[in-house]
Amino acid sequence: xxxxxxxxxxxxxxxxxxxxxxxxxxxxxxxxxxxxxxxxxxxxxxxxxxxxxxxxxxxxxxxxxxxxxxxxxxxxxxxxxxxxxxxxxxxxxxxxxxxxxxxxxxxxxxxxxxxxxxxxxxxxxxxxxxxxxxxxxxxxxxxxxxxxxxxxxxxxxxxxxxxxxxxxxxxxxxxxxxxxxxxxxxxxxxxxxxxxxxxxxxxxxxxxxxxxxxxxxxxxxxxxxxxxxxxxxxxxxxxxxxxxxxxxxxxxxxxxxxxxxxxxxxxxxxxxxxxxxxxxxxxxxxxxxxxxxxxxxxxxxxxxxxxxxxxxxxxxxxxxxxxxxxxxxxxxxxxxxxxxxxxxxxxxxxxxxxxxxxxxxxxxxxxxxxxxxxxxxxxxxxxxxxxxxxxxxxxxxxxxxxxxxxxxxxxxxxxxxxxxxxxxxxxxxxxxxxxxxxxxxxxxxxxxxxxxxxxxxxxxxxxxxxxxxxxxxxxxxxxxxxxxxxxxxxxxxxxxxxxxxxxxxxxxxxxxxxxxxxxxxxxxxxxxxxxxxxxxxxxxxxxxxxxxxxxxxxxxxxxxxxxxxxxxxxxxxxxxxxxxxxxxxxxxxxxxxxxxxxxxxxxxxxxxxxxxxxxxxxxxxxxxxxxxxxxxxxxxxxxxxxxxxxxxxxxxxxxxxxxxxxxxxxxxxxxxxxxxxxxxxxxxxxxxxxxxxxxxxxxxxxxxxxxxxxxxxxxxxxxxxxxxxxxxxxxxxxxxxxxxxxxxxxxxxxxxxxxxxxxxxxxxxxxxxxxxxxxxxxxxxxxxxxxxxxxxxxxxxxxxxxxxxxxxxxxxx
Numbered sequence: 001x002x003x004x005x006x007x008x009x010x011x012x013x014x015x016x017x018x019x020x021x022x023x024x025x026x027x028x029x030x031x032x033x034x035x036x037x038x039x040x041x042x043x044x045x046x047x048x049x050x051x052x053x054x055x056x057x058x059x060x061x062x063x064x065x066x067x068x069x070x071x072x073x074x075x076x077x078x079x080x081x082x083x084x085x086x087x088x089x090x091x092x093x094x095x096x097x098x099x100x101x102x103x104x105x106x107x108x109x110x111x112x113x114x115x116x117x118x119x120x121x122x123x124x125x126x127x128x129x130x131x132x133x134x135x136x137x138x139x140x141x142x143x144x145x146x147x148x149x150x151x152x153x154x155x156x157x158x159x160x161x162x163x164x165x166x167x168x169x170x171x172x173x174x175x176x177x178x179x180x181x182x183x184x185x186x187x188x189x190x191x192x193x194x195x196x197x198x199x200x201x202x203x204x205x206x207x208x209x210x211x212x213x214x215x216x217x218x219x220x221x222x223x224x225x226x227x228x229x230x231x232x233x234x235x236x237x238x239x240x241x242x243x244x245x246x247x248x249x250x251x252x253x254x255x256x257x258x259x260x261x262x263x264x265x266x267x268x269x270x271x272x273x274x275x276x277x278x279x280x281x282x283x284x285x286x287x288x289x290x291x292x293x294x295x296x297x298x299x300x301x302x303x304x305x306x307x308x309x310x311x312x313x314x315x316x317x318x319x320x321x322x323x324x325x326x327x328x329x330x331x332x333x334x335x336x337x338x339x340x341x342x343x344x345x346x347x348x349x350x351x352x353x354x355x356x357x358x359x360x361x362x363x364x365x366x367x368x369x370x371x372x373x374x375x376x377x378x379x380x381x382x383x384x385x386x387x388x389x390x391x392x393x394x395x396x397x398x399x400x401x402x403x404x405x406x407x408x409x410x411x412x413x414x415x416x417x418x419x420x421x422x423x424x425x426x427x428x429x430x431x432x433x434x435x436x437x438x439x440x441x442x443x444x445x446x447x448x449x450x451x452x453x454x455x456x457x458x459x460x461x462x463x464x465x466x467x468x469x470x471x472x473x474x475x476x477x478x479x480x481x482x483x484x485x486x487x488x489x490x491x492x493x494x495x496x497x498x499x500x501x502x503x504x505x506x507x508x509x510x511x512x513x514x515x516x517x518x519x520x521x522x523x524x525x526x527x528x529x530x531x532x533x534x535x536x537x538x539x540x541x542x543x544x545x546x547x548x549x550x551x552x553x554x555x556x557x558x559x560x561x562x563x564x565x566x567x568x569x570x571x572x573x574x575x576x577x578x579x580x581x582x583x584x585x586x587x588x589x590x591x592x593x594x595x596x597x598x599x600x601x602x603x604x605x606x607x608x609x610x611x612x613x614x615x616x617x618x619x620x621x622x623x624x625x626x627x628x629x630x631x632x633x634x635x636x637x638x639x640x641x642x643x644x645x646x647x648x649x650x651x652x653x654x655x656x657x658x659x660x661x662x663x664x665x666x667x668x669x670x671x672x673x674x675x676x677x678x679x680x681x682x683x684x685x686x687x688x689x690x691x692x693x694x695x696x697x698x699x700x701x702x703x704x705x706x707x708x709x710x711x712x713x714x715x716x717x718x719x720x721x722x723x724x725x726x727x728x729x730x731x732x733x734x735x736x737x738x739x740x741x742x743x744x745x746x747x748x749x750x751x752x753x754x755x756x757x758x759x760x761x762x763x764x765x766x767x768x769x770x771x772x773x774x775x776x777x778x779x780x781x782x783x784x785x786x787x788x789x790x791x792x793x794x795x796x797x798x799x800x801x802x803x804x805x806x807x808x809x810x811x812x813x
Contacts, residue, residue, distance in 0.1 A: 007052035007128050008032045009121065012042045012068065013086070014060040015594070017601040017619070018110075022055065022086070024604050025114045026121055039063045043071055046078045052128035053121060054078065056104075058087040069102035082124050084108060086117075088593030095671055105143070111596035172246065172265035177258065180205045180213060189265070194239030211236055216263065219250045228252060233268065245272040274557055294394045299327070299346075301387040303754070306330070315372060315395050317365055335361035335369070345376075346389075354378045359396070371400040383736075383787060383803065420512050421497075427507040429455050429471060441497070441515060443489035455511075460488045471501060471509065479503060484516070591626030598623055648784050651807060652694060654685040654737055658730055661698040665706070674709050675725040676702075685730055685737045687804040689784035697780050700773040701741050701800050702726065708745025708798060715746075735806050742799040748792040756790070 009031050013019050019035040026033055031052065036042045039060050046054075054072065058065035065085055072078050083103055088110040089095070099107065105124075108117060123143070172192055174185040181204050185195075193208050206213040215234050223230050229251045237243050244267055251262040295312025299305070306327040308316075313323070322329040334342060338360035345358055358374040376391035421441040424433040431453050439445070442458055459467045463486045473481045480502035487495045500512040598619045605611040662678050687694075705726045713724065727742045748756065757778045774788075781788050786804040 006030065006032050007125050008034060008049065009053045009055065009125075010042065010045065010051045011035045011055045012039055012060070012065075013037070013055075013057040014039075015057075015597070017622075018057070018086075018597050021597060021601050021604065022117070025117055029118065029121060029125070031121070031125055039068050042068065046072050046075055048077070050077045051081050053124040054081055054083045055086050055121075056083060058085055058089040058099075066098055066102045069099075069104055073103040082106075082127065084120065084124070086110060086112060098671070106147070110593035111600065172263075172267075174263050176205060176216070176261050176263065178260075180216065182208075183260065192238050209236070215248065216250065216261070219248065220252075220261065223250070223252065233272070245269045277557075294392050296392050297390070299389045302384065312393055315370075315393055316362065330362075333362040333364075335363060337361075348378075348387075353380065356391075369397075370395060371397045384789065420514055423455070423511040423513070424504075425455055425471075425509040425511065429509070431455055432508075438513070441489070441495065441513060442487070443491045443493065458487050458489065460486055460494065470499070473501065474503065474507070474509075487513075591630050594626050595623050648690045648693070649688060650690060652687050652689045652691045654687055654694070654730055654739060654804075655680045657691050657695050658698060658728060658739060661695045661702065662728055664695075664699060665702045669706055672706065672710075673724055674706055676728060677725055678728045680730045681732055683732070685732055686807045687737050687784065687786075688807050689786075689804065690780075693780045694784070697777040697802065698739065698741070700777055702728075704773065705741060705743035705745060705798070708743055708747075710745075712744075712746040712795070732806060737804045737806050739802040739804075740799060741802075742797060744797050747794045747796050747798050748790070749794055750792075753790065753792065757788070 007030075009026065011019060011022050011026075011033060013022070013035075014037055016037065019037065023033055023035055034045065034051075036045065039062055043063075056065040056068060060068075063071075065087065069083050072081065072083065082105045084106045085099055085104050086108045096107070106120065108120065170188055172186070172189040174189050175183040177183060193212075195203075195208055204213070205216060215232070215236070219230050219232050222232075229249060231247065231249050233245060233247045235243050235245050246265045247268045249264045249266075251264075253260050253262060295309050295315050297306060297308040297312050299307070304327065308318070308326060312318075313326075316326075316330050316333060318326055318329055331339065331342070342358065342360060345356060354377075356374075356376045356378065358376070360372055360374070362370050362372060364370050372393055373396045374391060374393050376389050379388045379390070380386075381388065419437070421438040422433075422435040423431055423438050426432050431451050434442075434444075434451065455471075456464065456467065466483075467485055470481055470483055470485065480500065482498065482500040484496060485499050487497055489495060496516045497513045498516065501509055504510050602611065602616070602619060605615070658678070658680060662676055666676060709724050709726070725744060727740070729738075729740045731738055731740075757774050778788050781802055781804075784804060786802060789801040789803065790799070791801075792798040
């Protein structure tokens with residue numbers, strides 16, 4: 001070898017069977033092996049001598065392989081010694097990068113190939129022996145080429161798996177290059193355009209559908225080399241010439257110095273029809289409100305935000321610039337004398353639904369007084385402690401002015417009503433005064449004989465109730481009323497008159513009456529009314545028929561919405577499972593690797609005939625332990641099993657579900673520095689629901705919390721103090737089970753709080769998910785008779801609370 005000493009190799013692994021197997025494989029090499037179980041003993045050894053090569057396991061007690069490698073690199077003796085990780089730990093890109101940053105030169109995955117292990121150790125021994133002869137540059141290049149080949153093989157395997165997955169998706173998926181040549185298209189895409197898969201693979205997009213080619217070209221131009229993705233919604237015809245609305249999502253990706261575009265298309269035709277229908281209905285409502293000069297509004301005590309219709313904004317003269325602060329702008333326009341009453345109505349804290357009316361004045365921009373009538377319905381949500389106002393408003397300025405004018409005209413003395421029938425009644429509705437016109441109308445020859453007689457003596461019995469209600473306006477706190485009523489004179493003649501009644505001297509009533517002329521022909525009018533009634537009946541039947549058709553359409557849209565919700569739920573579950581893919585592989589690969597190493601050791605001892613019963617029993621116990629570990633983990637990820645019961649009527653132990661969800665997330669993010677602090681109620685908390693769906697809701701919220709803290713850490717400076725933790729609590733509050741999940745991440749902007757539960761809504765700049773998790777979670781919680789409350793402060797925290805009715809556990813269940 002050119003040297004008078006034998007190179008030494010240090011092997012550190014906490015499992016004895018692994019050390020035995022590695023010792024057996026490398027024992028015949030021209031090297032001295034030093035096998036150590038304790039990483040702390042290894043730290044002492046590396047300061048005593050220089051090693052030609054160090055083989056480390058990653059997952060070890062006391063200190064892991066990454067920290068041990070950093071310790072080796074910070075020393076003097078072995079600062080340049082090559083380090084190889086031999087591990088069953090699944091390496092995502094972040095963990096792999098961390099390993100290289102710590103100073104490792106290669107990874108060997110367990111269970112390993114003995115030949116590969118011996119070859120790689122020989123290579124590094126040659127590097128050590130030839131390092132002083134300046135030949136290490138060529139060896140490093142060979143290692144880099146081998147790493148590249150391994151990486152390319154891994155990429156090919158991943159690409160093959162990726163194709164298998166997307167081939168079964170219902171979305172239209174294709175991959176094109178910079179020249180719009182198709183590299184890949186799934187079955188859904190080929191079925192939509194009626195092309196065979198082989199035929200598509202050699203065609204450009206324009207050969208399949210020119211309209212699609214134009215749409216994709218426009219999308220790529222709009223990205224303009226800056227955006228990583230873009231979403232557009234366009235109509236396109238399928239092979240049956242049916243026009244469909246497709247939502248295209250275009251992603252760009254650089255692969256080996258070439259630009260490629262990944263395109264996903266979702267059929268949103270039903271969603272588009274429903275959206276257009278809702279827009280038409282909204283426009284119709286706006287038109288009706290404009291014609292009726294009535295505006296609608298909504299306000300709640302939680303957000304303190306008032307939203308109104310276009311007509312509502314016109315009545316209160318709210319401009320586009322003032323829409324964000326409608327309530328404050330309205331208060332500024334209020335007449336000073338009415339503002340206090342309005343504030344009292346808003347600050348009222350009723351505990352039941354009520355109906356309120358309010359008349360008030362505002363001062364317009366041209367300094368005029370406008371009278372407005374408000375009718376409001378209050379709804380109180382006891383769980384959220386939120387008061388919601390909904391109602392309508394209309395301009396009654398003209399009515400008030402007419403009423404004022406009429407009141408002024410009614411304030412004259414008796415002598416000034418010479419051309420109308422004038423009557424004064426006492427509080428018992430008895431006539432105390434009547435003028436000449438009144439006597440002629442009632443056909444009473446003498447005034448004296450008419451006074452002190454009840455006015456109701458001149459009302460026919462069929463119209464008595466109407467007259468009594470009309471003259472009872474004092475109890476309704478009204479100043480005057482007017483209507484058309486029927487009178488019967490003293491001589492028995494029926495007369496139809498316009499009657500105006502108003503108060504005077506506290507309890508007295510004055511009446512002004514004017515007789516209406518009789519029609520020329522009663523029969524003509526009756527026939528006219530009959531014609532109008534017939535037309536109304538025809539319109540009524542038409543409305544009933546339209547209502548029936550509308551009900552059918554609504555039922556169909558509800559079925560479509562239910563189906564879309566099921567698809568969205570499945571998509572959300574696939575997203576969550578995708579995020580956990582690396583964790584799933586690692587948690588299963590670790591015990592499987594251990595089982596494989598144990599079997600290799602047993603076979604090695606069998607070949608050397610040095611095995612006994614005690615050794616077999618000991619290794620079998622380790623195998624059973626690893627199998628139990630796999631079983632436990634598979635039970636925890638059963639939330640993604642599509643065959644699980646969809647029923648939400650089972651009795652669920654909330655504390656157990658929360659424990660499983662938190663353990664699952666700790667395994668998924670075990671390389672993260674974020675700490676989950678769990679505090680559950682000491683008593684068992686039961687609700688009526690589905691434990692798998694509840695666990696999925698908690699997992700999705702915890703995923704969002706990890707991502708929020710990660711985004712905040714990326715943007716923070718090193719000298720900033722941060723709380724990188726998540727607090728999870730369960731407790732019983734007033735016969736309600738509350739699950740609280742609070743993270744100290746980047747928080748949510750207040751203007752986005754009302755939108756986070758909408759489908760496809762996401763505040764993340766990089767569209768790493770579809771924005772479905774909270775929408776699906778809210779639907780699941782509502783099906784379990786629960787609700788989600790959210791509190792957040794930008795750049796401080798976000799707290800999600802799941803609230804369910806408490807159910808006492810029964811032995812029968």
